[in-house]
Amino acid sequence: MAAALALSSGTALASPTDPAPASSSAPAAGGTVSAATDRLAAQVASALADRKVRDRAVSATASAPADLLALTANTGLAQAARTANHAVLAAKGLPANSGSLLQLRVATDAMRAGLSRGEVPLVAAAPTDDEVASITAYDPLGGKVTLDPAVEPERPVLVVEVDVAKALPMGIDLMRKTLSRGGVTEAKPLSTVQSSGGYWATKIDAVRLSDDEEPWIKGAAEIYSIVGGFGLDGKATVTIVQMPYLDHDGTTYYPNQLLVHFNGYKYNLADVVMMEDDGDTNYQQLAQAIITVLLTIADAGTYIPLVNAIISAIPTSWWTDDPDYVDSWYTLSTTSRGRLNGARGNGWMDVEPYWVSEL
Incomplete structure (x- = not known):
C-alpha cells in the first residue's frame, strides 16, 4: 500500500x-x-x-x-x-x-x-x-x-x-506438513507399483452449495476439502485440496478440477469432507486432531469410510461457535459419475471418471 x-x-x-x-x-x-x-x-x-x-x-x-x-x-x-x-x-x-x-x-x-x-x-x-x-x-x-x-x-x-484468501494456502501448507510429521501422509503411488500408462481420477464438472442466507457483512468463502482413504501401504491417508473458485453459496461453479487421484490408494474408494475457513480456522489444531483420530484406524482388509472419523476430529468448539464443516461425500470410486448430493444436504457435485495419462 x-x-x-x-x-x-x-x-x-x-x-x-x-x-x-x-x-x-x-x-x-x-x-x-x-x-x-x-x-x-x-x-x-x-x-x-x-x-x-x-x-x-x-x-x-x-x-x-x-x-x-x-x-x-x-x-x-x-x-x-x-x-x-x-x-x-x-x-x-x-x-x-x-x-x-x-x-x-x-x-x-x-x-x-x-x-x-x-x-x-x-x-x-x-x-x-x-x-x-x-x-x-x-x-x-x-x-x-x-x-x-x-x-x-x-x-x-x-x-x-x-484475509482468508491469503491465510488458507498458508494453512493448507501447514496442515500438510503437520500431518506428514504426525504419520498421516498424502496418498502417493509407491515406486514399486506400475501405473500402466496412467491412472483414474475423479473430476468435478460442477459444484454448488446451498444458499444459507449468510449475513450481508460476510465476504467470499474459502473452501477446501479433506480427501481420505487408505494408501497403498494400508494406512489411513488424507489429501488437502483447495477449491479457491467456490466463493459463494447459491452459485454453480464449473471447475473441471481433479478431486481424487486413485493411483495412491489401496482400495477403489475415497471419502471427501468439505470445509470452510471463514476466518477462525486453527489449522494446527485441526491437523493434530486428524492425526490423533486416523492413526487409530487399521486396515481391516475391506474399505472403512473415513468421513465419520474426520468429522469427529473437528474440535468441539467449532460446532459450538461456528460450524466450519460444510458437507461430506462417502465412497467416491473410479466409476463415480453424475450428480452426488452431500450427506448433509448442503451441496452437490457433478463428477465423472477421468483418465490421467502418463507423458
Missing part, C-alpha cells in the same frame, strides 16, 4: 493503550480471531473521526480491500494493528512470521455510493459465525451501533477481517 494511502493526516493518531504482543505459542488475551478483530475495529473507528484519515481509508478501499498493516504503518494505529495481527496468527495456528492477515473492506458494493457522497462509515469486525444474532459496529462519531445481520443498513460499513 502506498504511503499516501496510510491512515495518517500528517501526525501520529491517538489510539487506546495497546497490550504487549502475545507470545508466538498462544493467542493474545481473548484468544479468538473475533476478539482481536473486534477490538481493532473499535480502534479504527476512533481514528476515522479525523476527516483526513477517513478520506484516506475510503480511498484505500475504493476498489479492493486494503491491507491493514500497510494502511496503518507509521500511524498511532500501527501497534494496535500489529498486536491484532499477531493474535490472529496465533489463534489460527500459523507462525508469527507469516505476515499480515488483516484487511479493511467495504461491506457491500452498494455502500460505495454513500462513501463517495462523504457519509461517515461505521466500522465492524466480520463475524466468524454464520448464524450471528447481531453485529456490533463502531461509530467514528462515538458509541456503538447494533446491526441486523439479515438487513443491510443504509449507512456504509467498513469491515475489519482476516
Whole structure:
C-alpha cells in the first residue's frame, strides 16, 4: 500500500493503550480471531473521526480491500494493528512470521455510493459465525451501533477481517506438513507399483452449495476439502485440496478440477469432507486432531469410510461457535459419475471418471 494511502493526516493518531504482543505459542488475551478483530475495529473507528484519515481509508478501499498493516504503518494505529495481527496468527495456528492477515473492506458494493457522497462509515469486525444474532459496529462519531445481520443498513460499513484468501494456502501448507510429521501422509503411488500408462481420477464438472442466507457483512468463502482413504501401504491417508473458485453459496461453479487421484490408494474408494475457513480456522489444531483420530484406524482388509472419523476430529468448539464443516461425500470410486448430493444436504457435485495419462 502506498504511503499516501496510510491512515495518517500528517501526525501520529491517538489510539487506546495497546497490550504487549502475545507470545508466538498462544493467542493474545481473548484468544479468538473475533476478539482481536473486534477490538481493532473499535480502534479504527476512533481514528476515522479525523476527516483526513477517513478520506484516506475510503480511498484505500475504493476498489479492493486494503491491507491493514500497510494502511496503518507509521500511524498511532500501527501497534494496535500489529498486536491484532499477531493474535490472529496465533489463534489460527500459523507462525508469527507469516505476515499480515488483516484487511479493511467495504461491506457491500452498494455502500460505495454513500462513501463517495462523504457519509461517515461505521466500522465492524466480520463475524466468524454464520448464524450471528447481531453485529456490533463502531461509530467514528462515538458509541456503538447494533446491526441486523439479515438487513443491510443504509449507512456504509467498513469491515475489519482476516484475509482468508491469503491465510488458507498458508494453512493448507501447514496442515500438510503437520500431518506428514504426525504419520498421516498424502496418498502417493509407491515406486514399486506400475501405473500402466496412467491412472483414474475423479473430476468435478460442477459444484454448488446451498444458499444459507449468510449475513450481508460476510465476504467470499474459502473452501477446501479433506480427501481420505487408505494408501497403498494400508494406512489411513488424507489429501488437502483447495477449491479457491467456490466463493459463494447459491452459485454453480464449473471447475473441471481433479478431486481424487486413485493411483495412491489401496482400495477403489475415497471419502471427501468439505470445509470452510471463514476466518477462525486453527489449522494446527485441526491437523493434530486428524492425526490423533486416523492413526487409530487399521486396515481391516475391506474399505472403512473415513468421513465419520474426520468429522469427529473437528474440535468441539467449532460446532459450538461456528460450524466450519460444510458437507461430506462417502465412497467416491473410479466409476463415480453424475450428480452426488452431500450427506448433509448442503451441496452437490457433478463428477465423472477421468483418465490421467502418463507423458
